[in-house]
Amino acid sequence: MLLIAFNGPMAVDVNSEDALRIRKLVPLATLPGPLFNDLCNEITVEEIRDALLFKKGDTENDLFYLLEGEVVLQAEGLVIEVVSSAHESAKFALAHQLPRKIDAFAKGVVRFVRVDAEKANNPPALEYKEESEMVVVEEEIDENSDDWMTILLKLPIFQRLPPANLQKILLALEEVAVVKGEVIIEQGAEGDYFYFLKSGQCEISRKPTPISKSIRLAVLEKGEIFGEDALISGAPRTVSVTALTDVTVLRLDKNRFVALIKKPSLVFVGYEEMAALRDEGGAVLDLRPLDEFERGHIEGSVNVQFFSLRMQLKSLNRDKPVIVVCRNGRISEAGAFFLLKHRFKAFILKGGMESVAEASKEDSAESRNETKADAPPQVEEGTPMPEERDAGPDEQLLKLKKENEMLRRTVKQLNDRCSELDEEKKRIEDRFTTLSRHFEQLKHMLRKLKNDA
Structure with a gap:
């Protein structure tokens, strides 16, 4: 069969449909807006028919992504998989291991892009600054978007993970429908899953004591993650999460969460x-x-x-x-x-x-050893010490400097302690104000009860 390229490379317009497809690829979906725009200026869309994208043994450090058509992955003439652009697996790079383990062959007309693996996996960091109590981010998530994968991959935690981890996570996520009022996580239970809220709203609540009423702490919206606390700490769930509406969640079991998300983060x-x-x-x-x-x-x-x-x-x-x-x-x-x-x-x-306690013990032991080693010999009362008899002006100056440094450290410690006491005083005053308010409320209620009686 004659293998021919169908069309030459075509540049990517950042506002085109091709750019929208590329924006959903892994890990390109995690790139902030400016970095993604730079990427579009550097890559091109290529189109071939019945031709090889790459062959077994190639070492070119590029990631190949399928935009349209079908690609046959084969080894020694044996078909291993047929990847279609319509399938979720097309959001990942084709057989990205180097050197290539298999051949990738275009079945009919295929459109694809190749991206430098280093730029995709290790983009330059962008800083997120906080001004006037507002967080300035590069790009807002479209809350009306149905592309949950793009929303998920834009979350800060997932932006830190290796592409191989992202692929395993996305393939392992299990979708679960939950009706309004159903408890997804119960306070006190053992942690079993990590969750991503695909649609709907949930309430986070907590009971301070087993017999008290639940207190609402927060409301979770579409695109948020939850349930990781108990998986990380190994302690029972500290809060409950309840569906405020009919919701859909994606969940990942504890073992995969620990291996793929917790440890690398x-x-x-x-x-x-x-x-x-x-x-x-x-x-x-x-x-x-x-x-x-x-x-x-x-x-x-x-x-x-x-x-x-x-x-x-x-x-x-x-x-x-x-x-x-x-x-x-x-x-x-x-x-x-x-x-x-x-x-x-x-x-x-x-x-x-x-660990702090252990470090303090070691410091104390070292300090005691140094004190013993540096202790002056015992002398009779009134006998001048050798350094007092023989020390010249330079030695005396050095001694005074050491004493001055010790005094400065002592003053700093006292100032820090004073600041701590001031903070403690403020906390006590705030507590007293709160108690006084409660006392006045109780007096008012008591007077009202007496009048009603």
């Missing part, structure tokens, strides 16, 4: 690395219960309960690192994942406060 740092991040202006969030926090915490850290983390987002700076801390690191993983969902630079202190 989370970043752990040690105690010294945390200190370096704090020097860059990073904030430390302590997710432990208040009583644990008050018994001991990292200097300058802020205590935030995990279920109220959503309400603290406006107080955080997206341009600075956020280090999340808990007792042993497990709850921190869920907290960091939540921050990553909202485009924060989140890190986890490896081992949590338990």
Whole structure:
């Protein structure tokens, strides 16, 4: 059979139907608007008939995407798969492993694009800045779009994942219809699935105690993800999620979530690395219960309960690192994942406060050893020390500098402690104001009951 190219390459107009098709390809769907526009200026649409796109053994580092027609994937003359542009699998690159393991042959007329793999998989980062409490992003998601895959891939968490992971996730997602009023996640239950809200609305609620009424925390809209907290921490569900309307969700089981999403997303740092991040202006969030926090915490850290983390987002700076801390690191993983969902630079202190305790023990041991090693010999009272007898002006100056540095450190510690006490005072005053308000309400209710009697 004669293999011929049907037409030469055609440039991609960013407003064309071809560009709309390309916009839905994986991982190109994750590119911010400006980067996608640059990509369209660099690539072309090619059209061939009954010809090879690539052959086994090729090492050219390009991703081939099918836009129209059918491509036969074959090895040694044996047909392995026929990929049609109408099928969901066409959103992924054709047999992208290098060197190529199989031949790709155009069945009839085929239109396709080839994209440099490095540019597709490792695009330059764009910064998202926060001004006047508003988040400025490159591109808004069309809420009326029926292309759930594009919406999903634009989420910050998925933009961090390797293309191979994205393909496995999309192929493994299970669609489930839920009727209005049905509970999707129940507080206290074991975590089993991670969810993407394909359509409809859901309510997040929490019961502070088993006998109290549920408190609404938030409303989830189409295109949001939920249910990851318990999968990450291994703890029971901390909230309930209920369908406010008839909804459709896509879910991914726990094992795939951990392997494909959790592990590639989370970043752990040690105690010294945390200190370096704090020097860059990073904030430390302590997710432990208040009583644990008050018994001991990292200097300058802020205590935030995990279920109220959503309400603290406006107080955080997206341009600075956020280090999340808990007792042993497990709850921190869920907290960091939540921050990553909202485009924060989140890190986890490896081992949590338990690692801080270990580091403190080591520092104390080293300090004791140094003290013993540097301790002066015992002398009789009134006998001048050798350095006092023999030290010249330079040695005395050096000694004074060391003492001055120690005093400066002490003053800093006292100032920090003073700031902590001021914050504690403010919290107590706020609590007193709230209690006074409640007391006045109770007095009013008591007077009303007496009058009614």
